[in-house]
Amino acid sequence: MPNASTASTAKGRATQARIVEGAAQVLRERGIAFTTLDDVRARTSTSKSQLFHYFPGGKDELLLAVAEFEASRVLEDQQPHLDRLDSWESWYRWRDAVVERYELQNDQCPLGNLFLHIGRSEPGTRAIVVELMRQWQERIANGIRALRSRELIPASVDVDRSAAALLAGIQGGVSIMMSTGSSAHLRAALDTGIDQLRTATAHER
Amino acid sequence: MPNASTASTAKGRATQARIVEGAAQVLRERGIAFTTLDDVRARTSTSKSQLFHYFPGGKDELLLAVAEFEASRVLEDQQPHLDRLDSWESWYRWRDAVVERYELQNDQCPLGNLFLHIGRSEPGTRAIVVELMRQWQERIANGIRALRSRELIPASVDVDRSAAALLAGIQGGVSIMMSTGSSAHLRAALDTGIDQLRTATAHER
DNA sequence: CCAAAAATGGACCGGCAAGTCCAGCCCGAG
């Protein structure tokens, strides 16, 4: 139930999209606390009136739109790996994709920033994050089930708990990376998580 | 090398401490983005001039002091569990302490918020967080070594990687808890982390 | 008890950034 676009023409919709993407860029670079609507205006070659025309709710509504935008990118960036976790090789490819993704975007989790900043003022943000986590975990769980159905791991593995732990490890690895600049923890979390699945198996490899 | 206190009398130091603690309170309640110096002033029964007297650097310096304050609490709250991780029972007690601690402080990681908000503007914040993470991980690693020296786990366990993964799981569990309000992920991360150590052992229990 | 230094109260300033407003422009429908 995201914003039914405020624009009614193709040109309008293009402008609106440009604003969201540009805002996302600026927010990544400067950080939310230091980003003003004027920065967004400059970056997107728009005017104040356009910002408020397409986002009548002002800054909050714009930030919410950016949050949706960023959330949608998270899982997209892990495709197609995330939906094909059916062999050990595919799991490691996914791990590499995740690590690389977060190493590239310097040292930030735009969505996390947004969430913290808007916080409880905008209930919508929370819903976006919750839904993202749910989907992410679900896909990981599906991957574990795929391993199980191929008998690479025993049926006794607690799928949901393992998926939850793996997801937590990723989140924590990313947030530690934000402060230390090192992806070591993210890597460690992913590697031990996968290792745990592997050693739960009876037959090696 | 934290601020050599700006106060030179006992009364002054008391006021300064009151400001930091009061500020920490307000920040936890309202969130940084919505907290003004006036809120802090009101909460701590001080005047504007006092705030700037004790924190000449203004808001940034105050926030930095609060960050130090919060960081020091993190490990304190896990004592004495964190320094006595030498039996499986003690690990589970620690787990319970961690979960309880974060369940109590409603749904926030004050330090995380601070870090994100001050971000790269104040290099000091990063150092505080990095140091906290280092110490935290070191203590976990010590706990794992204790298990190993008691031969509860085999020598083949990669201590640092396991500690890093566990720490990442905690951080992620907490941050997921902030959005969802549920401690399930934190619990899952801790449980699977400990399980992994246990199943690495040759002899059961 | 008396300076001098520290601590305190609170009025005031100034800038910045969110949000408003309206005039003019583009563009497609008829």
Added chain:
DNA sequence: CTCGGGCTGGACTTGCCGGTCCATTTTTGG
């Protein structure tokens, strides 16, 4: 062509909040 609705530009207003300043009170050292 032309009319109308949406799109665009940007000047302007407004309130908030960080930071300054100085007068006053309290404490301390001798």
